[in-house]
Amino acid sequence: MCSFKKVSPITSTGSLLCTSWKQITSTEVPAVSVIANNSSCFQRLYAVLEALSGVEPGEDVLRLAHKVQALPNVSFKGIQCYNGWNQHIRKVTDRQAAIDLVVEKTRKALQILKDNAVECNYITGGGTGSYVFMDVDYSNNLDESGALVTDFSQSLYVLSTVQSVVPGNRAILNTGLKGISLDSGVPKIFGHRDLTFSNGGDEHGIVRPSGNLKVGDQVWLIPGHCDPTVNMHNWIVGVGDQVWLIPGHCDPTVNMHNWIVGVRGGIVECLWPITGRGPGV
Template identity: 35%
Template sequence: MSPRPPAQIGMPAGDIETPALVVDLDLFDANLATLRDAVRGSGLRLRPHGKAHKCPDIARHQMAAGAIGLCCQKVSEAEVFVAAGIPDILVTNEIVDPRKLARLVALAERARIGVCVDGMAHVEGLKAAVAGKGVTVDVLVEIDVGQGRCGMPPGPEMTRLAAVIADTPGLVFAGLQAYHGGAQHLRQPEERRAAIADAAAAVRRATALLDQAGLACRTVTGAGTGSFGLEMASGAYTELQCGSYALMDADYARNRFEGPVFAHALLVHATVISTAVAGQAVLDAGYKALAVDSGRPVPFEIDTDIIGMSDEHTLLRQPKDRALVPGDRVRLIPGHVDPTVNLHDWFVGVRSGVVEALWPIAARGPGL
């Protein structure tokens, strides 16, 4: 499927072809263990978000580190994860296209499948897709807990929708999707605390209404790397969807964290290709290797700044303590992990300076 990888197993890390997405496997393992340990004993389930990595190998490592399944945003991602043997997938998104719904329902023959809805159109679509297929699909009503993207307000319309789901053959009303994406990137712990307090209050209003209607809310799922300790402590959630924790990025590093801290396990390796213009060095990686929606990448362990970027190039100020020359390697912390990963076809896993793993980003793409 994927083009030629930028490395071979056993190769020194310095020989990886660039640009390349390189995972420090010790830090990656530590990040997975840190989250597993933070959640252990809480009674909450861990369902890491596969949208961050789109990679079956990482999904399998997350399952081995205590996950009960994965989430994803696209049916095409769910297909890749089910094909890789992940037994339980939640699509944390609304699906409208009948062809996509048919593909989602087909996956329910091979795995436990959940999906979100926030209106009657989605439920009608699911009802038609599941009719006569002899499978069941878990359906979660998405509520807006402050993100302002998808999701109904907690209220009578939400309860009616849950009741319709519960009454539809082949559909199971499984609970609530209650993710507050905006809260993840609030920089101060007290800002995140306030945002998740509001989110948890909205969840409680929703579950109270559902309880009154006799609709059991088995699952309340949400949370991310920036806030999961707060959802965990709130008592309102049953499941955590952290994604970025496994790899991390420069944007999350701008948060002030209390509690467990995750390491930068993911770097983009680049090579200096030109120093002809005085005072600068040009790298062979630009917008096609590094997403900039959440800010530019950050040079790693080198005293320099990025002074410009274009499609295939990043311009660095020459460091004061050394002169970069063509062929030198520079490592960059991605600005935002998910869309940066989505630009690449391979993760190159490195341990003790040697390439140990090549993981295809099998679900890469805008997603159908």
């Protein structure tokens, strides 16, 4: 992690962006090369910017720090040891072993920096655990006893509407790949373990009875209420009924929408614009 020192008010960054694009694919350490090739531009920025560059733990960390220290208007601030995959490891013991491995690599990197008199002020890591959004994937993690974690409930849902029904076979929803992320698995249907969701393409999702039901059985969905925790009476599925989908992966699902609708006690209380949505930076 690097930061650019405050120097003077912003004038223009157009040349910075253009030059960066030309250089980013042809260098050993792209982020450092971009900084080096545009260091004069940073003298015009009255701001602190951050640049992240990933390297393997060990000697590469030291080489990166030395390259950064040699650049004008740039300072080396610290290392980031976040490993997001650890949060998707189901068993507590396996997850702990993976975390221990990351910690050990971090210790070695810090020791190399210390032995070479490189100051490292920031060490960041870890990740979000149980929190208010959650998703299906996180809810599949196990506790110390090997049982599913049930200490929380989701608060992020995608509200979907039934568009057509084949009795005893399937219902078609108006939520597909454009409305909910499937990269970490399909969503669950809130309150209905007897129903499963499958991909129906860009615009649609398919709901079918699970394997424990047979064709011809009646299936039940949540009524079209604006809060999934209120008035949960089962209705036979029909066109126009609404269902609450728990996303398989919360981050990319939120990124597909313009607004989050905040509901409390069955009443829409607020609308939050998702101003940070986009391809990322």
